[in-house]
Amino acid sequence: MDHLLPPDIVEAGRTFPSALAACSDLDTLLRLKGAYVGREGSHAARLMDLLKLAPKEQKRELGAAINALKQQWEEGLKSRQAEMEARKRSRKAQTAGWDPSLPPRVPAQGALHPLNRLMDRLVEVFRPLGFHVEEGPEIETEAHNFDGLNIPADHPAKASSDTFYLAAHPDLLLRTHTSPVQVRTLLRVAQDLGARGGIRFLSPGRVYRKDEIDPTHSPMFHQVEGMLVGHGIGMQHLKGTLEYALRALFGPHTEIRLRPSYFPFVEPGCEVDVSCPLCGAKGCRVCKGSGWVEILGAGLIHPKVLEYAGIDPAEWSGWAFGMGVERMAMMLSQTPDLRLFFENDQRFLKAMGGLD
């Protein structure tokens, strides 16, 4: 039938598939569409004009040929356009979508100081036994820091080489332990101790001693003290409480060991060792191969401490313990240098403190 058609259109019909395939975007495709099947000046339009002018006897045959050609072009264009639009949609969907493996935006994360965190944990451990928190000032009187604790007037700890004193107030000092909180609390509750049913509390806090700064010394450090006063309290209650608390801290298989020791404000006094939490008492660098780590000092409250506060030691008795927070933190984390805790490098704080 090609002999009835102009040769350029025949040529255009032959190259249509490759021209269609060569369209890389919608614009080119639309231009191609205009050239082949557009309303004016396109190959199809020209064929329609040809058909109008064709002799009657050829019209039928020519019409069929033109239709076949037009249909072929239209279908080709349509399916190519659909294909291109689908690709465009999917690309759009891709751009709008999100790759879940991209690093997410994480909210800024801060940290509690590791020493505070450890003190908080201790409070948490003692809470179920009914302990609350008592606190006191960092600037104390000699009476609260020493006298009320049965520390003799000529004790070396009182020397200005050991304890910081205030220049304008020679009777005031920076507390050297958190024990004055015991004195303050006992003085406060002495009158209604019976109505309360004794007292049990922890006192975490900052304390000061005149030590030069080095990897194991700091002029300021932290202590947590615990105290319990009740009826008929003996060493068994101290042991029972510490066993509970140290197991809550270090794990259920922890063992504790009491050794006789001396502190003026307790009698009997003891040092408490805990089976090394780092090696499971097998022996390591931290426990120096012994399987035990010294963790705190404790004892039954000296009757003179109770008497000072106006509490009758014939009726009441109790125990007290005190532990160094830095020492415990260093042991648990194996931090090699105490100064890191006071340098406050954000990297250290983030790594060691975290948040619960």
Place this chain on the structure above:
Amino acid sequence: MWIERKALAQEFPAVSGLEARQLCELLASLGFPVDGVTTREGSEVLDVDITANRGDAMSHRGMARELAAKLSQPLANLTPTAATEGQPVIEVHLDSPACPIYSTALLVLGTGETPREVQSFLTALEAAPKRLPAVDASNELLHRYGHPTHAFDADRIHGAVTIRWAREGELLVTLDGVKRTMTSRDLLIADESGPIALAGVMGGDGTKVTEATRRVLLESAWFDPKTVRATARRHNLHTDASHRFGRGADPAMARVARDLLVERLNAWCGAELSGAWTAGAPPAKGATVRLAVSLLERVAGDGLPLPEAAEALRRLGCLVEADGEGIDVIPPTWRHDLACPEDLAEEVLRLRGYEHIPSKLPPLEGPPEPLSPGYLQRQRLARRLAHLGFHQTVTYGFISPEADAAFASPGNQSEGRGLANPLGQEFSIMRGSLLPSLQTVAEQNLRRGSREVRLFELAPTFVSGPRGPSEHLSLGLVWGGVLGGEDYLSPARSVLEADLSGIARDLGWERLPEIRSLGENLFGFELPVSELPLAEDRIIPAFRPFSRFPAVERDLSLLVDLDQPYRVLAETMRSSLPSDVLQELRCVDVFRHKSLPEGRQAWLMRMRFQADRTLVGEEIDGWVAAALVAAESLGASLRA
């Protein structure tokens, strides 16, 4: 203290059957932990920790006594030939109750050396032998039996010897060559020409034993512990003797130690006794302490049989008399620490072993107390700030006067907050503000490469007052550096003051916080924690009804002067609007650009209205118009 194992075994033979590890554990279980074991002079030497109350244990004999009591095995005999007490060759006068007994002997020295084994014993204890028998013997006795003695060169003593209080300003050159000025509270040994020794602390240089010494006067006395401690501290002269007298020596040892010394000098260098005499007498035996069964059982935590307790105390050298309800105890002369029933109970437990103490939880006798609101508030603040990305710091409470002056409030005099004996000038003032410390820490973090620092501290600050500084819990916070820019969603920008205000607001601080600029892109504020809200008492707050009708938002873009205070404008606009329908009025955008009229900026003010009914367009238009009029009264104009 160093304990040589061989010498320990001489005092307590059962030691030879123990391994070093067993011995260490035994000593630790008695309250004498061993810090280490080394070998010196071919013998094992233990570094034993001795608590301040146990002067009696500061010798080989003392350790042996403890072990013997624990193991119920006998000590070696200690029975020197007693020198016959005779008339004084040199008169001795006791002029102070601080020295109740002074036992002496006068010896003419012969020839001979300190025996080799004694020299190596002293060397093993790091007490260098002097190769002068009189000096070495005294030293050996101190370490072996714990009783300090002294030898004077008798030919350098003038006239009678008196043990008396010093006269203010008297001078004495001690053995270490230091010239010391006495006070009236120092106890002296003096002859008729002046002081010859600081009692219980150190001998004098003028009467010291040398190689030329021919005759020695021995001193074996007992001095009051408090007096010796005070003198040692006053002269900063802490010696082996002062440690032992200061913690309480055994007065009954005064004569024994003298006899031991005489015996040794006789054996070592053929010294001949010219006379032995004693002034005074040991103080009367200690008072009886009664240990009641009830107290013992309470302390021990179980039914400890009385006979077992009595036996333990007897093994420790106590005189014990038991009846049905308790034991009357007279402690031995060497135990000054056994003064109250609890002390005795401890001894019983100690000998029995603390491992036998049962383990029990104390019964709850009353309701547990809640944690205080202040404590809970601090916990909440710290956690909230950590969740907001801030790091809690801990810094020293004392800072330099300069740092303090830059931040402490004007009325807070630093003089009242200064330390008398600081570690250094940079640690000398109890800080009036947390900001200087936080600034230092922030700068350090930025210097070490942090893009951003977020720090806070919760600690007391100090305010001077007539009766001493008062303490106020403060919250200090610093924020600096560059925010964001670390992910594909948040662009990088510098930290701004407004960021810090937002934190203060988040913590419940209603007013404007005073934000201090602490450096380039570094800001901080400090708030008194007592003025921050406490946690509400109610578990759930009281119900406040809220409207179910939709809220309507309207924006007004206003041109205002660059120096227009926002608070004034917002207040003025707010007061022009009905408070019952105005939910919120705030600036949501600030626009400053050269396209705006000079000296002006644009604020986009957003108002939100809501009521218990549907709001009508006209009434809202009316309110917005009123708000504009109010703004215009301050010079604002609607932005075209």
